[in-house]
Amino acid sequence: xxxxxxxxxxxxxxxxxxxxxxxxxxxxxxxxxxxxxxxxxxxxxxxxxxxxxxxxxxxxxxxxxxxxxxxxxxxxxxxxxxxxxxxxxxxxxxxxxxxxxxxxxxxxxxxxxxxxxxxxxxxxxxxxxxxxxxxxxxxxxxxxxxxxxxxxxxxxxxxxxxxxxxxxxxxxxxxxxxxxxxxxxxxxxxxxxxxxxxxxxxxxxxxxxxxxxxxxxxxxxxxxxxxxxxxxxxxxxxxxxxxxxxxxxxxxxxxxxxxxxxxxxxxxxxxxxxxxxxxxxxxxxxxxxxxxxxxxxxxxxxxxxxxxxxxxxxxxxxxxxxxxxxxxxxxxxxxxxxxxxxxxxxxxxxxxxxxxxxxxxxxxxxxxxxxxxxxxxxxxxxxxxxxxxxxxxxxxxxxxxxxxxxxxxxxxxxxxxxxxxxxxxxxxxxxxxxxxxxxxxxxxxxxxxxxxxxxxxxxxxxxxxxxxxxxxxxxxxxxxxxxxxxxxxxxxx
Numbered sequence: 001x002x003x004x005x006x007x008x009x010x011x012x013x014x015x016x017x018x019x020x021x022x023x024x025x026x027x028x029x030x031x032x033x034x035x036x037x038x039x040x041x042x043x044x045x046x047x048x049x050x051x052x053x054x055x056x057x058x059x060x061x062x063x064x065x066x067x068x069x070x071x072x073x074x075x076x077x078x079x080x081x082x083x084x085x086x087x088x089x090x091x092x093x094x095x096x097x098x099x100x101x102x103x104x105x106x107x108x109x110x111x112x113x114x115x116x117x118x119x120x121x122x123x124x125x126x127x128x129x130x131x132x133x134x135x136x137x138x139x140x141x142x143x144x145x146x147x148x149x150x151x152x153x154x155x156x157x158x159x160x161x162x163x164x165x166x167x168x169x170x171x172x173x174x175x176x177x178x179x180x181x182x183x184x185x186x187x188x189x190x191x192x193x194x195x196x197x198x199x200x201x202x203x204x205x206x207x208x209x210x211x212x213x214x215x216x217x218x219x220x221x222x223x224x225x226x227x228x229x230x231x232x233x234x235x236x237x238x239x240x241x242x243x244x245x246x247x248x249x250x251x252x253x254x255x256x257x258x259x260x261x262x263x264x265x266x267x268x269x270x271x272x273x274x275x276x277x278x279x280x281x282x283x284x285x286x287x288x289x290x291x292x293x294x295x296x297x298x299x300x301x302x303x304x305x306x307x308x309x310x311x312x313x314x315x316x317x318x319x320x321x322x323x324x325x326x327x328x329x330x331x332x333x334x335x336x337x338x339x340x341x342x343x344x345x346x347x348x349x350x351x352x353x354x355x356x357x358x359x360x361x362x363x364x365x366x367x368x369x370x371x372x373x374x375x376x377x378x379x380x381x382x383x384x385x386x387x388x389x390x391x392x393x394x395x396x397x398x399x400x401x402x403x404x405x406x407x408x409x410x411x412x413x414x415x416x417x418x419x420x421x422x423x424x425x426x427x428x429x430x431x432x433x434x435x436x437x438x439x440x441x442x443x444x445x446x447x448x449x450x451x452x453x454x455x456x457x458x459x460x461x462x463x464x465x466x467x468x469x470x471x472x473x474x475x476x477x478x479x480x481x482x483x484x485x486x487x488x489x490x491x492x493x
Contacts, residue, residue, distance in 0.1 A: 176202045183208055188219045197420040200413055200467065207313040210306070211338065213419040214345040228334075235337040239281060242288045251288065254295050258283045261300040278336040279303055286344060293354040298399040302346060305403075305412050306339040349426050353399065361398045364430055365390050368398075371434050371484060379437065379444055386450045393457035397433050401425065405436070406462050406470075413470045428481060435476040 168176075179202055182193050193212065201209050211217040216231070217224050246255040262279045282303055287295035308319055314331055315322050324332060352360030369390040373380040383390070396404055403411050414432070418424030437444075440460060447453045462469075 172202070176204060179205045179209065183212075184221075186221050188212060188221070190219055194420040198417050199471070201416045203312065206412075206416070207310050210309055210342060210415075210419060214342045216338070216341050216345055228338075231341055232334055232337040235285070235340050236333065238285045238289065242285055243281060245288075246284055251284075254287050255280075255284060257297070258287075258295060258300065261297055278307070278332070278339070282336065282340045282343065285340065286347070290347075290351075293351065293356075296354040296358070299343075299347065299354060301400045301403045303339055303343055304408065305415055306342045307335065308408065309412060310335045310338050346425055349423070358399075360426075361395060364398045364433075365394045367430055368394050368433055368437075371430070371480070372437060374484070375434065375480060376438055376441065379441060382445060383453070386447075386453055388450060388453050388457075392454060394433060394437075396458075397436070398429070401429060402433070402436065405460055407465060410462065410465050410467075410470050413467055414474070417474050427485075428477065431477040431481040431485075432473065434480055435473050438476070439473065 175196065178196055179193075182188055182196070183205060190212065193209065197209060197213060208217075212219065218227055245251050258280055262283070279300070283295055283300060286299070311322070311324065312319055314327055314335075324335075327335075347354070350360060352358075352363075354360075369380070372390075401411075402414065406414065415424075418428060421428045440456070443456055444453065447456055
């Protein structure tokens with residue numbers, strides 16, 4: 001009954017500013033009967049077919065954690081009222097951060113928070129299917145299962161391959177000179193800049209190139225400094241206008257959820273609170289200014305590439321161990337503001353991924369299934385044979401733009417191309433996901449059960465990937481796009 005009341009509350013209050021819409025769960029989105037597909041006709045018939053089909057996924061859910069459920073016991077501290085004395089000294093300033101109100105698709109289970117009655121904490125669907133005690137009691141089983149490796153997202157931010165950072169070749173220097181020439185023109189030719197950026201952007205000019213390709217900076221050089229000053233001042237105006245409200249009843253749940261998610265986002269050994277405080281503010285201000293979606297788990301990942309790229313502009317050595325606090329305060333503020341605006345530009349193009357019920361992601365997952373069924377029928381039928389739903393692994397690929405599957409150095413290289421494509425994040429990403437799946441064809445077809453397939457698809461071994469592997473992936477994605485995007489008798493979005 002209480003759950004029904006909560007569902008009705010959120011249906012009536014779907015547009016609460018700054019509310020959170022947690023994703024269904026990175027590894028285990030809910031099996032919606034409206035989406036659930038039928039399986040191969042050659043499946044043996046019997047009285048226990050339905051129970052077997054219903055239990056295979058649930059049994060797997062009992063023996064593994066969601067990507068965001070790791071260390072959930074520790075999250076209980078965040079669910080209790082937050083007192084200033086319990087926060088680290090760094091967060092006692094006016095720029096500290098807690099958590100969030102929740103806006104959730106109607107078919108997802110909610111658990112009441114320990115706080116006021118109108119606050120709810122949403123767990124992933126894997127936990128929604130099981131009661132809390134069962135989930136905790138089954139954690140012991142995981143020791144006998146493969147553990148998701150912690151991918152070191154930053155080995156070196158400098159352009160590199162899996163073999164290490166190469167010495168700049170004559171060709172590399174020629175490319176860099178071409179970028180410098182384009183960027184120094186009174187009016188940068190953005191089409192030409194995109195053309196050269198598709199195959200990767202040199203580290204030295206990546207920050208300014210990302211600002212231009214994202215639409216944050218104008219092509220006209222004379223206007224750039226003025227625009228940067230105005231937009232940076234505008235962002236910190238938002239901080240002064242809205243950030244004090246993070247402890248208000250309306251927004252404190254949003255603040256709390258960001259407080260939970262940001263530490264899980266940070267893939268760097270950069271002193272943690274340098275990243276946390278700036279990430280808190282960026283996400284909180286974005287949520288307040290975008291009430292149609294509010295904050296959604298997954299958005300927290302999208303800040304990191306921008307922050308790291310803009311930080312690299314001021315750091316000659318590897319960013320991995322750099323102390324951001326050692327930079328001048330104005331530089332820190334500029335990095336934060338630029339990260340906010342570029343992330344905002346990105347999200348403007350994929351906003352359907354994060355509005356109520358996340359229709360953009362649902363549609364993209366269905367589109368991926370249709371595309372794979374045409375380009376590799378063996379894999380598609382193999383998934384059907386073992387009752388693997390695309391939603392169970394591809395939801396995270398769409399929601400996090402493959403950031404949970406690739407080292408950060410590869411994500412940054414991938415985003416060079418996404419920003420060079422007119423609809424890189426919203427459209428080309430689909431073909432990258434298809435190419436990424438086919439890349440693991442041999443490994444997929446070697447699995448012999450549902451659990452093995454899911455564990456593989458959620459722990460793909462990309463830890464040693466570098467520019468070469470990403471370049472091949474992008475080339476295959478481009479080939480798929482060329483073949484299928486405009487083919488009337490094949491797949492078309």
